[in-house]
Amino acid sequence: MDDFLAARSQMALSLGFHIVFSCIGMVMPFFMALSHYKWLKTNDEVYKNLTKAWSKGVAIFFATGAVSGTMLSFELGLLWPKFMEHAGPIFGMPFSLEGTAFFIEAIALGFFLYGWNKLNKWFHWFTGMVVGVSGLASGILVVAANAWMNSPAGFDFVGGKYLNIDPIQAMFNKAWFSQALHMCLAAFTATGFAVAGVHALMILRNRNKLFHLKAFKIAATFACIGALLQPLSGDLSAKDVAKRQPAKLAAMEALYHTEKPAPLLIGGIVNEEDRTVKGAIKIPGALSFLAHGDFKAEVKGLDQIPKNEQPPVAITHYAFQIMVGLGTFMMLISVLYFFNLFRKKSFADKPWLLKLFVFAIPLGYIALEAGWVVTEVGRQPWIIYGIMRTKDAVTPMPGIAYSFYIFSAIYFSLSIVVTFLLYRQIKMVPVVYDQPVEVK
Amino acid sequence: MEYVVITFLCLGILLYFLLGGADFGAGIIELFTSTKNRSRTRKTMYQAIGPVWEANHMWLIIAIVILFVGFPHIYTTMSVYLHIPLLIMLIGIIARGTAFVFRHYDAIKDDMQWLYNRIFRYSSFVTPFFLGIIAGSVISGHIDTEAKDFLSAYVYSWLNWFSIAVGLFTVSLCGFLAAVYLIGETDNEDDKRRFIKKAEYMNISAVAFGAMVFIAAQFDNIPLIDWVFKNTVGLTAIILASLSLFLLWYLLLKGKTKVLRILAGFQVTMILVAISYAHFPNFIRLKNGDAISLFETVGPPKTIYSLGLALLLGSVLILPFLGYLFYKFQKKEE
Ligand code: HDD
Numbered sequence: 052m053d054d055f056l057a058a059r060s061q062m063a064l065s066l067g068f069h070i071v072f073s074c075i076g077m078v079m080p081f082f083m084a085l086s087h088y089k090w091l092k093t094n095d096e097v098y099k100n101l102t103k104a105w106s107k108g109v110a111i112f113f114a115t116g117a118v119s120g121t122m123l124s125f126e127l128g129l130l131w132p133k134f135m136e137h138a139g140p141i142f143g144m145p146f147s148l149e150g151t152a153f154f155i156e157a158i159a160l161g162f163f164l165y166g167w168n169k170l171n172k173w174f175h176w177f178t179g180m181v182v183g184v185s186g187l188a189s190g191i192l193v194v195a196a197n198a199w200m201n202s203p204a205g206f207d208f209v210g211g212k213y214l215n216i217d218p219i220q221a222m223f224n225k226a227w228f229s230q231a232l233h234m235c236l237a238a239f240t241a242t243g244f245a246v247a248g249v250h251a252l253m254i255l256r257n258r259n260k261l262f263h264l265k266a267f268k269i270a271a272t273f274a275c276i277g278a279l280l281q282p283l284s285g286d287l288s289a290k291d292v293a294k295r296q297p298a299k300l301a302a303m304e305a306l307y308h309t310e311k312p313a314p315l316l317i318g319g320i321v322n323e324e325d326r327t328v329k330g331a332i333k334i335p336g337a338l339s340f341l342a343h344g345d346f347k348a349e350v351k352g353l354d355q356i357p358k359n360e361q362p363p364v365a366i367t368h369y370a371f372q373i374m375v376g377l378g379t380f381m382m383l384i385s386v387l388y389f390f391n392l393f394r395k396k397s398f399a400d401k402p403w404l405l406k407l408f409v410f411a412i413p414l415g416y417i418a419l420e421a422g423w424v425v426t427e428v429g430r431q432p433w434i435i436y437g438i439m440r441t442k443d444a445v446t447p448m449p450g451i452a453y454s455f456y457i458f459s460a461i462y463f464s465l466s467i468v469v470t471f472l473l474y475r476q477i478k479m480v481p482v483v484y485d486q487p488v489e490v491k
Numbered sequence: 492m493e494y495v496v497i498t499f500l501c502l503g504i505l506l507y508f509l510l511g512g513a514d515f516g517a518g519i520i521e522l523f524t525s526t527k528n529r530s531r532t533r534k535t536m537y538q539a540i541g542p543v544w545e546a547n548h549m550w551l552i553i554a555i556v557i558l559f560v561g562f563p564h565i566y567t568t569m570s571v572y573l574h575i576p577l578l579i580m581l582i583g584i585i586a587r588g589t590a591f592v593f594r595h596y597d598a599i600k601d602d603m604q605w606l607y608n609r610i611f612r613y614s615s616f617v618t619p620f621f622l623g624i625i626a627g628s629v630i631s632g633h634i635d636t637e638a639k640d641f642l643s644a645y646v647y648s649w650l651n652w653f654s655i656a657v658g659l660f661t662v663s664l665c666g667f668l669a670a671v672y673l674i675g676e677t678d679n680e681d682d683k684r685r686f687i688k689k690a691e692y693m694n695i696s697a698v699a700f701g702a703m704v705f706i707a708a709q710f711d712n713i714p715l716i717d718w719v720f721k722n723t724v725g726l727t728a729i730i731l732a733s734l735s736l737f738l739l740w741y742l743l744l745k746g747k748t749k750v751l752r753i754l755a756g757f758q759v760t761m762i763l764v765a766i767s768y769a770h771f772p773n774f775i776r777l778k779n780g781d782a783i784s785l786f787e788t789v790g791p792p793k794t795i796y797s798l799g800l801a802l803l804l805g806s807v808l809i810l811p812f813l814g815y816l817f818y819k820f821q822k823k824e825e
């Protein structure tokens with residue numbers, strides 16, 4: 052494996068790993084806070100137990116998220132020193148604010164996890180909310196930094212020099228809003244479906260129904276709100292991409308030739324050699340509408356992009372199809388869910404719906420990873436779009452392949468251990484939380 | 492604003508050394524505790540650092556972010572030439588953080604505990620060791636930006652006697668900080684006596700490794716003695732550190748915990764000041780005799796301005812909250 056490929060793979064692996072844990076860290080505190088709130092309001096012990104059970108999961112995920120994030124802040128330099136040398140001062144603003152957000156998050160988590168019976172109960176609840184809000188804030192900030200790579204701003208690039216640097220302008224670049232919105236919704240959707248699915252499985256198996264039904268309802272409601280809004284925000288993102296990165300849009304849709312009006316492709320096999328797509332369903336004019344809000348508009352194809360500035364088409368296209376396909380599917384589940392919720396039917400009597408949720412456990416995360424592949428691979432060959440090429444940014448140190456192997460092994464074993472721990476947590480729920488509720 | 496940013500950078504490094512160091516040290520203490528007392532040590536330790544460990548490690552992230560935003564040239568030079576020790580340190584951080592949390596939150600306590608404990612203890616040793624190596628290498632003048640071959644560019648930059656001695660010195664300081672911290676965290680007289688013993692051993696080994704650092708510096712032609720003794724600030728700092736050593740032993744024997752903690756922190760701070768003051772603001776010394784200075788490589792003015800503002804704002808939000816966290820959980824359970 053050559054060093055450049057190894058560096059790219061290691062970066063992708065580390066980020067793909069971190070994102071799973073950071074999304075949980077962003078979203079689960081809100082689930083807990085809601086359940087905690089219900090406990091404080093109703094005094095129903097089940098909600099207290101639920102909050103505690105979830106908080107143990109969060110502690111495990113949080114630690115994994117924190118160490119993998121620490122890893123990332125070094126990895127940017129270890130793998131892409133030339134990039135960081137120039138980009139650091141420009142896109143560093145969100146990172147420095149993020150540092151503050153993390154810090155607050157870590158402190159609040161200390162209070163929340165160890166504060167049972169020690170703090171005023173509403174202050175305790177409040178610390179839980181702080182964990183969530185600062186987690187969400189750090190997610191938004193780091194995505195703003197990534198958005199800068201897609202849509203560089205806040206400096207003048209003159210003769211290879213980066214002049215007139217303005218980090219605030221860099222932070223509020225053109226892509227930050229659409230990306231951050233889409234990312235936050237994705238975090239709620241992915242984590243919500245994963246959590247709801249696990250509890251649905253437990254209901255189907257007839258374990259602690261009371262406990263799991265309450266858990267399911269909280270998680271599924273968050274997930275389904277996210278899933279309903281996601282396509283809207285995705286549409287916003289697509290229009291944005293069409294404006295700022297036509298090459299990425301063309302790769303997402305495998306649009307080799309400029310067309311007016313342009314059709315939307317569903318499915319299809321991409322042949323990168325003869326630049327064709329076979330077996331796709333075409334919806335005439337739909338791409339023109341998605342990209343520009345007009346069924347007749349022209350959409351730039353890859354033929355208008357210089358050869359050495361075209362991203363890999365097949366990966367980007369497939370990843371986009373996966374994301375949109377899964378997004379549509381989860382949206383349909385959400386419609387069914389809300390339909391049943393408003394008819395006030397008990398979910399325990401709807402095994403088919405619960406089964407759908409069990410099936411959907413990994414789907415949100417798959418969509419999330421696919422979405423990032425679209426964004427990141429679609430930006431290639433640039434690391435800073437239009438300014439610096441990825442291959443010019445890589446570290447001069449040889450032997451990166453070994454570090455890639457080591458990290459693959461670490462992430463692989465961590466994933467196994469975390470899964471194992473979670474399995475045990477769930478297995479122990481009946482033992483720890485199923486004692487008869489004392490009547491006071 | 493430059494000064495604000497640099498102050499925060501130094502503060503970040505110092506606090507990571509003190510708080511994160513005590514945190515690593517707890518694992519080192521566990522490593523050197525006899526098997527029969529381990530589970531009790533572990534319990535005290537968990538109560539002491541459980542709520543704060545996450546926050547302790549944030550100082551590292553703050554320092555790194557300041558480096559890559561404000562001093563990108565320093566950050567990238569370190570990440571290129573010290574790639575290997577940084578990588579090992581990172582693996583240590585990952586292994587340690589996760590093992591610490593996993594062993595506590597595993598719902599079933601069985602043989603897996605054995606594994607978590609092992610990983611936790613060894614990585615508690617390896618991480619500060621490499622942290623010390625990195626710190627040593629930065630000032631050792633072995634980083635060679637003109638090197639042509641792999642070994643001299645990426646290996647000898649950190650693999651030398653001086654860096655290794657600094658690494659060992661760091662480990663013993665961490666153990667010392669932790670032992671002192673733990674004395675105040677237990678009510679059990681027996682445990683208290685054990686931690687006092689540990690603090691004594693760690694202190695002795697710190698002095699020994701400290702001497703080794705000076706000897707290694709002679710071998711590697713590093714003017715450490717000049718830095719420390721030919722400079723008033725360095726000299727004062729080292730004298731204060733040595734004087735506090737006596738006071739420290741006295742307090743240790745008396746078991747006065749709160750003052751002891753402050754004194755131990757003070758001592759370590761003085762050591763850091765003594766080593767770094769003489770070549771401040773130079774941050775990295777290079778093989779060819781040049782140095783990379785904080786002031787010369789500082790980022791563009793607007794960046795530094797907003798970074799400084801962010802740090803000031805952040806500390807207004809963070810410090811009271813953090814202080815309350817320490818306050819709330821420092822008191823032992825009734
Ligand atoms: C649960 C996850 C999930 C789901 C269901 C969707 N997405 Fe997505 N998508 C993401 C998760 C995601 C992401 C991982 O969060 C990305 C990567 C970068 C970003 O900002 O969000 C993303 C990026 C992304 C981009 C590229 C943005 C850019 O490069 O700036 C577009 C155009 C879309 N999405 C469009 C959609 C559409 C039309 C969807 C319709 C259903 C959709 N996404 C569902």
Ligand code: HEM
Pocket residue numbers: 059060062063066067069070131193194196197420423424427428430431433434441
């Ligand atoms: C968590 C979600 C993310 C995932 C899954 C992800 C995935 C990837 C992938 C697949 C690549 C390799 C692209 C290629 O070489 O073809 C990559 C590269 C990279 N990503 Fe991301 N990314 C994520 C978020 C981010 C964020 C938030 C940042 C920065 C703030 C970032 C910075 C980079 C950098 C610097 C590279 C290397 C250079 C490059 O290949 O362009 N990524 N990432």
Ligand code: HEM
Pocket residue numbers: 069070072073074075076077112113114115116117118119120121122123124127153154156157186187189190191193194234545549552
């Ligand atoms: C899309 C990508 C990313 C998102 C959404 C994200 C979000 C988060 C969140 C919410 C946390 C809090 C930890 C938790 O709750 O589990 C976290 C942790 C962390 N992230 Fe990321 N992050 C992303 C990418 C990155 C990148 C590219 C870096 C580094 C340059 C980074 C550095 C960190 C660090 C240092 C931590 C640890 C902070 C702590 O100890 O709490 N993250 N991330």
